[in-house]
Amino acid sequence: MSDKHLSTQFDNELSGISSRVLEMGGLVEAQVAQAVQALAAFDGELAAQVLREEERVNQMEVEIDRDLSTIIARRQPTARDLRLLIAVSKAIANLERVGDEAARIARAVDKLIASGLPSRLRLPVGDLRFESELAIASLRRALDAFARLDTQQALEVLKHDDQIDAEFDGLLRKLVTYMMEDPRTISSSIDLVFVAKAIERVGDHAKNLAEAVIYVVKGTDVRHHTVQAVEDAVK
Numbered sequence: 051m052s053d054k055h056l057s058t059q060f061d062n063e064l065s066g067i068s069s070r071v072l073e074m075g076g077l078v079e080a081q082v083a084q085a086v087q088a089l090a091a092f093d094g095e096l097a098a099q100v101l102r103e104e105e106r107v108n109q110m111e112v113e114i115d116r117d118l119s120t121i122i123a124r125r126q127p128t129a130r131d132l133r134l135l136i137a138v139s140k141a142i143a144n145l146e147r148v149g150d151e152a153a154r155i156a157r158a159v160d161k162l163i164a165s166g167l168p169s170r171l172r173l174p175v176g177d178l179r180f181e182s183e184l185a186i187a188s189l190r191r192a193l194d195a196f197a198r199l200d201t202q203q204a205l206e207v208l209k210h211d212d213q214i215d216a217e218f219d220g221l222l223r224k225l226v227t228y229m230m231e232d233p234r235t236i237s238s239s240i241d242l243v244f245v246a247k248a249i250e251r252v253g254d255h256a257k258n259l260a261e262a263v264i265y266v267v268k269g270t271d272v273r274h275h276t277v278q279a280v281e282d283a284v285k
Contacts, residue, residue: 063121064134067114068197071138074110074145075193077103079186081152082252086182088159089245090175100156107149111142133269137262141196144255148189151248151255158241158248165238174224178242181217181249188214188256195263201284207260208277214253221246 081100088096121127122135188207195203225239225246264272264284272280 060125060127060131063125064131067117067121067138068134070110070114071141071145072193072197074107074114074142075189075196077110078107078145078148078152079189079193081107081149082155082182082186082189082249085152085155085159086179086249088156089162090179092159092163094160094163097156097159100152104149104153107146111146114142115139130266130269133266137196137266140262141259144258148252148255151251154248155245158245162238162241174221174242177217177221177224178246178249181214181221181246182252184210184214184217185249185252185256188253189259192256192259192263195260199263199267201264201267204260204263205277205281205284207256208280211253211257214250218246218250 081103084096085100087093088100118135118138122132125131127135188210191203191210192207194200195207222243225243229236229239258273261272261280264270264280268283270283272283275283
């Protein structure tokens, strides 16, 4: 078998596993959107659907990870190819955790519905929706950067992370105010704090994925670097 044929096979394997990462990314992105919609509408069936998808996400992670190990053992990749496979490993771990955050929101929806929240608390749906839109957009941008190995797109994800954090801080202050004004809402408001935190964590996982993209392309680990330092690294 010629070296060219072997190279083509390897390229196909890399392309195939990258496509499956993007499929997994699309699934967890939809999970987050559905979980937030379930919260906004107090829709228990939609929340249940999110929870059912969690098993599928977990299975995808296991299968991709298994095939990843096989490719590394058989092909013994080096340089950028090895970095890409390492990035895939990091990506599926972060995407699985995004699915966990969506499931956490869905479980909170079930709990809030059971507690009779709609009749007692003015839910900051608009704020939660806006935070989730920022986080989902960040995840989508990170997945696009991964698909294209686009460092500039990845850099944009890092630049917008502070905005998601600021939204979480604002929501936290608002919920604390609710609890101070009406102690009966303390339990439900705490649940909503965890929902807001789950959404904020989606943004963190998108950031991690973006950093992995930069690592593949530049060979530089930019975790824990300032945005300015990362910007200098991708020039």
